[in-house]
Amino acid sequence: MQNNSQSRDVFYVSDGTAITCETLGHVVLGQFPFNANEKTFPFIESEEKLANLLKEIRTSYEKNGEKPLVFFSIVLPELKAMLLEAPAYCYDVIESMVQRVQNDTQQTPVPKLQRSRSVNKDSDxxxxxxxxxxxxxxxxxxxxxxxxxxxxxxxxxxxxxxxxxxxxxxxxxxxxxxxxxxxxxxxxxxxxxxxxxxxxxxxxxxxxxxxxxxxxxxxxxxxxxxxxxxxxxxxxxxxxxxxxxxxxxxxxxxxxxxxxxxxxxxxxxxxxxxxxx
Amino acid sequence: MQNNSQSRDVFYVSDGTAITCETLGHVVLGQFPFNANEKTFPFIESEEKLANLLKEIRTSYEKNGEKPLVFFSIVLPELKAMLLEAPAYCYDVIESMVQRVQNDTQQTPVPKLQRSRSVNKDSDxxxxxxxxxxxxxxxxxxxxxxxxxxxxxxxxxxxxxxxxxxxxxxxxxxxxxxxxxxxxxxxxxxxxxxxxxxxxxxxxxxxxxxxxxxxxxxxxxxxxxxxxxxxxxxxxxxxxxxxxxxxxxxxxxxxxxxxxxxxxxxxxxxxxxxxxx
CATH class of the missing domain: 3.40.50 (Rossmann fold)
Structure with missing residues (x-):
């Protein structure tokens, strides 16, 4: 029998505000019976910042004896690779969709840091x-x-x-x-x-x-x-x-x-x- | 050569507020060079409402000679099946992630309508x-x-x-x-x-x-x-x-x-x- 009352550590990780990760993670987790202990790590843009996060992920894993869930969006390949080695279930919130849009539209994506809103100085x-x-x-x-x-x-x-x-x-x-x-x-x-x-x-x-x-x-x-x-x-x-x-x-x-x-x-x-x- | 300056019709479709679809769609499309003509259809909870949307999708397809992109989140299987038959590239924004979380955690998801925030009367x-x-x-x-x-x-x-x-x-x-x-x-x-x-x-x-x-x-x-x-x-x-x-x-x-x-x-x-x- 599944233990539906258990709780899970969940990390939202992004090189931007992490708003997209949080929004999507909430909806996905809303369909599961466990409680989510959520923590957000925005602006993970450097190895130092990522190193702190990785420490927390390892602590969570060791404390709970099970891998935490990580909903992430990180553009820099080195950082992404480091994250994927953590003892966690990692979900890239946009990658698979970018690939499908690329296939369907035959347009080439240009990976860039997420911006939650345009702050273009020339825009209204x-x-x-x-x-x-x-x-x-x-x-x-x-x-x-x-x-x-x-x-x-x-x-x-x-x-x-x-x-x-x-x-x-x-x-x-x-x-x-x-x-x-x-x-x-x-x-x-x-x-x-x-x-x-x-x-x-x-x-x-x-x-x-x-x-x-x-x-x-x-x-x-x-x-x-x-x-x-x-x-x-x-x-x-x-x-x-x-x-x-x-x-x-x-x-x-x-x-x-x-x-x-x-x-x-x-x-x-x-x-x-x-x-x- | 790709025509990078073209624009695409994009629909955000949900049985809830469609905020998740919009948020995710913006980030995904932000990586592509085409302009997105975006339109949002929230609260698609009935066949009548879906029928109106399908009409717009067909009009878009006929006018542009290419399929529009649809980022969607719909729980009811009948409605979802109807949408998937439209002449459009349809992306379920949460399904693949729900499946992966299910596999990883061995917990069974309970599909339910999206709620953007708790309005539980007993909650603070x-x-x-x-x-x-x-x-x-x-x-x-x-x-x-x-x-x-x-x-x-x-x-x-x-x-x-x-x-x-x-x-x-x-x-x-x-x-x-x-x-x-x-x-x-x-x-x-x-x-x-x-x-x-x-x-x-x-x-x-x-x-x-x-x-x-x-x-x-x-x-x-x-x-x-x-x-x-x-x-x-x-x-x-x-x-x-x-x-x-x-x-x-x-x-x-x-x-x-x-x-x-x-x-x-x-x-x-x-x-x-x-x-x-």
Whole structure:
């Protein structure tokens, strides 16, 4: 019988940020029943740095009596060869795919250090990203409703429905300029859209959440408050959802979604295109 | 001779957010000379959704006379089989690695839909991440220096050296509570650390940048200003770097780095451990 409750040491190793190794490793390991003790080693660009890592790998092997898993991406052949001699199961996260793309397209790959984002000084990508972050920060939580004409999207929802993290993620990852506006008690009683939003209707997108989840999140912030009470959460949510439906504002329930999933679903439902790749 | 200037249609396809497919695809394609026309199809969970995608793949194939590239991750066997029949070069981004891990560990994988982050209601991960984002927002750009004892790290640097995006990224991705503080003209003349920082010396980390790059970034914001002038940028940077050296504050130059790279290098140099995986 397999011992499914065991845990495994896992190393993410790269000559870059190791973000690709981590991302892929998480997905792969998510399909296995063991616990992963993960450790990341970015910028392994020299023999000295690699030597430290190899020491840790050997220690892990000797301590556990089994080889740790290593998800890696290293361009320099000498370093790669040294790593492959370690007492570990080593997985090159991109090599086999590069080979297949080479075969299929008949184009020759040029191995180069990974770059997580373009920082080309002549490209607009850097500035687009910074501008999106700044716009989004300036329009977080209803701080101002000026400049809505420059918004890519306007998120609406009750307090603690996930607007701020979602807005920042969309700005950072997709380069989008996001406004988010919280419904406060007055809005909820009046139950109508602010006139400022009228000419930007096509940019509106709603976030909602299950009442129990909202209560839990608000309790975490202000335990025992009226604000966190089941009644208050229920009332706010049912009014706001009614508004979304009446005004034909598309919306999603964020209860069981990560920030990445909320953001991706909004893009999908709104038809918005990301500005960064 | 190969036509290296050609471009290729590329599809990222997943039953989840497709973030893994995109991340990996970018790195793989970064090694090839052709331009990628990229399009992402997340949440391909039904035959209807897949049918729309297949239509686009066929259109691409007919228009270009060559197969597009598809980086995919789909769990449901029926959907996967349908996709593999498309006129495209299809790369399963995790399958071969799952098989190798299975062979090496002798553990049986349980295929499941990808989740980009845990949203387990009983886990603290969700709250840790939100708390880190909130703390970091509240301490952006020197807004307040209260609560520094809760900070994981305090970033120092001149205006436009990359503090805000780096802080937000570290909060979002690593769950760290980041303070960032801009040196303004007065600080630069006095050239000493604020007394508030004294007992938190071990948390201080500096960002610097090449004068030419800083001028370019500031010009983009306030063209022709004194603030953006080469002289001003040079003076600020040389004073601040002198301060970092004198006070033994570790620092990095952000000029040629993406936000991801800056964040990862800071983690590495500071020895900070991420709070989220």
């Amino acid at each position: 990508t850097y500035f687009d990203r910074i501008a999106a972050i700044e716009y989004t920060l300036a329009h977080d939580d209803g701080i101002t409703l000026k400049g809505l004409e420059k918004a890519d999207i306007i998120l609406l929802g009750v307090s603690r429905s996930g607007k701020t993290p979602t807005s920042l993620y969309m700005a950072m990852q997709f380069g989008l300029r996001v406004v988010n506006y919280p419904f406060i008690e007055e809005d909820i009683k009046r139950l109508r859209l602010l006139p400022e939003f009228e000419i930007h209707r096509h940019k509106l997108f709603g976030l909602t959440i299950d009442p129990a989840r909202l209560t839990q999140i608000r309790e975490n912030r202000l335990a025992g408050s009226e604000y966190a009470s089941t009644e208050q959460c229920l009332a706010e949510l049912s009014n706001v959802e009614a508004l979304f439906r009446r005004e034909a504002i598309p919306y999603i329930n964020t209860s069981d979604l990560s920030v990445e999933e909320i953001s991706t679903r909004i893009l999908e439902k709104s038809g918005l295109r990301r500005r960064l790749q | 991960t969700y709250f840790d991440r939100i708390a880190a984002i909130e703390y970091t927002l509240a301490h952006d750009d020197g807004i307040t220096l209260k609560g520094l004892e809760k900070a994981d790290i305090i970033l120092l640097g001149v205006s436009r050296s990359g503090k805000t995006p780096t802080s937000l990224y570290m909060a979002m991705q690593f769950g760290l509570r980041v303070v960032n503080y801009p040196f303004i003209e007065e600080d630069i003349k006095r050239l000493r650390l604020l007394p508030e920082f004294e007992i938190h010396r071990h948390k201080l980390f500096g960002l610097t940048i090449d004068p030419a790059r800083l001028t370019q970034i500031r010009e983009n914001r306030l063209a022709g200003s004194e603030y953006a002038s080469t002289e001003q940028c040079l003076a600020e940077l040389s004073n601040v770097e002198a301060l970092f050296r004198r006070e033994a504050i570790p620092y990095i130059n952000t000029s040629d780095l993406s936000v991801e790279e800056i964040s990862t290098r800071i983690l590495e140099k500071s020895g900070l451990r991420r709070r989220l995986q």
